[in-house]
Amino acid sequence: MRTTVFNFELRVIACQVCGAPVEVGEAGGAKACSYCGSSQEPAARAQAVARSAAMPEPERLDRLRSQLGKPTRVPQPLADLFVGFRLLPWKVSEALGRWRRLLADAQRDPEVEGALERLTRALASHFGQEGDPMRERALLQAALEAVRTPRHRQSLLAALSRAACRVGDAAAAESWLRMCDPTSSNLEIDSVYRATRALVATYGQQHEEVLQVLGAGGEAPISDEYQVPCAVLLGNALERLGRVDEAVAVLDRGQSSSLARHRAREFVAEYSGIELCPMSGPAALARQAERGAALSSRAAGRPLIMLVFTLAVLAAGGITAAVLGATSTLGGTLMAGGITGLLVGALAPITVIEFLRSGRARRLRRSGRPEIATVVHARYGGQETMGVPQLLYKLMVFPAGRSPFYANSALHADKPTRERLARGAVVVVRMDPERLGDVLLELD
Structure with a gap:
């Protein structure tokens, strides 16, 4: 059995002064940081999330469905650190400073727990992808021990479970997940459990269990933030069980927008240790690319x-x-x-x-590299076709691994498109790999 830094028996927190990982005991007590020498005095280890009161499953599902349709957003005080849900790499140092302040404030002000939980997960993901799992764990566990709200504790425990999955520590993943509430009637609490339970089952190749958790047709109510990961995990399970056509249909529905497809690509890359949807994923994307190419072609010209x-x-x-x-x-x-x-x-x-x-629009939609961008502004391009004006959009593009840059993209935009592409909107563009300034707004 593989043991990693996410071993449940260990207790690792982040130093409140420098943020370095510090291993402490179960009962807490004074411990010096080996990096900066400052004294840490954590309390006793936090316990599991309290189990929800029992209720009939049909009633619980009805309650969960009644909470659907609420979009998930980054807390406003943190918005300048993110584009969409992605933490901007050049903001990491600033984010760590804010994280330490939030961690200290959370001890006396429960109102900051939401911001602390969101920033913790973003920073932990950053360090995990940078190959520093000990720092990742320290951030998650320190925040876990500072928050008291069940929703935020569930989210952080589940993040520890998923991180253990990613490094192949199945025992730790199960141990962290057992600390969660599996039967909550709160949609956000339930969704994070379902998504993590499905991921742990996927790593264990328990594909039938994934279908039980999510429903073979995706019937389980899932909050906005976890809909795309759950669609990918469900599609993968169906494909592994030989139901490829159903998998393609699930992925086509679950990745029906440019931002959803981008989130799916990031999720697949994050858990590259398992090859998710190797056949159904490309098939669904090819189906969507043809539809998107036709739409982009019409918007670019007539x-x-x-x-x-x-x-x-x-x-x-x-x-x-x-x-x-x-x-x-x-x-x-x-x-x-x-x-x-x-x-x-x-x-x-x-x-x-x-x-x-x-x-050009067809070519870029089919083969351009997808990247996240934000709308800076739009101006009239001087043309109309059948009453639909052509607009020239100025965009700030945030390519992975590169510095951001400004680019322009022109298209015929009807009223719904203009509303969707308002100033500040997060969008996906297709970028010519050989001409970085040549971008196309992905409209489908």
């Missing part, structure tokens, strides 16, 4: 409309010239032909440009 209009002008001019040739003078025929030629000459370049725009 080449078919321009082509039809140009051909109509050409046909009308030809008919007029023929009629004049049969009934009037040569001068009238030449004038009609000349006017037609001028109109076609003006329309043809526009038609070519529209085809080029449309082709």
Whole structure:
């Protein structure tokens, strides 16, 4: 059996001065930090989340479903540290400073527990991906011992369980998960348990258990934050059980927006130790790419409309010239032909440009690299097609592993699209890998 830094028998907290991991005893007591020398005096180890009162399962599920539809957001005081749910890498030092202040404040002010829990999970994920699992554990356990609200304790315990999964410590993952409440009637508390239970079962190749936890068709009510991870885990379980078509359908539904697909990609990468959805994942993405390419093409330009209009002008001019040739003078025929030629000459370049725009949009949607961005502002592009204005969006793009940069993306935006792409909105763009400034807003 593999033992890791997430071993449940250990107790590791983060130093309240420098943030370094400090191993302490179950009963607490004074312990010096080996990095900065400051004295730590933690209390006795916190206990499991209290179990919810028993109630009939149908009633519990009804209560959970009644709480659906509430979006999850980063607490406003932390918003400048994040883009979406991603902690900005260059903000880590500042985030650690805020985390230490929140940790101290949580001892006397339960109102800060939500911000502490969210920032802790983000920082822990950062250090986990940077290959520092001891720092990851120390942050999670220190915050766990500072909060008292069941929802936040459940979230941090589940995060420890998932972290143990990621490093292959199945025993620790189960031990941390046993500290959670498995039958809560609070949607957020229940969802974090279901998602983590499904992940632990996935690592143990217990795919039937994943279906029991989430429902074969995804019937279990899941909060906004965990819907995408649960869809990926359910799709993987169905695929491993030989039900690939059902898996593709689940992933197609669960990743039906650009942000959902981006979250799914991040989740699969985070748990790359197990190959999630190796067949159904690409199949669902290919299905969505074709739909998205068609939508992006229409939003980028209207080449078919321009082509039809140009051909109509050409046909009308030809008919007029023929009629004049049969009934009037040569001068009238030449004038009609000349006017037609001028109109076609003006329309043809526009038609070519529209085809080029449309082709570029299809190419980027199919093969561009997806990245997170935010909308800085939008301005009128000076064109309308069938009453739909073309807008030029200025974006701040946050490519993984690179510095952020500004980019522009033009599209025909109807009213719902304009509302969705309001200033400050978090979006996904498709970026040309060879021309970083060439981006396309992913609309589907």
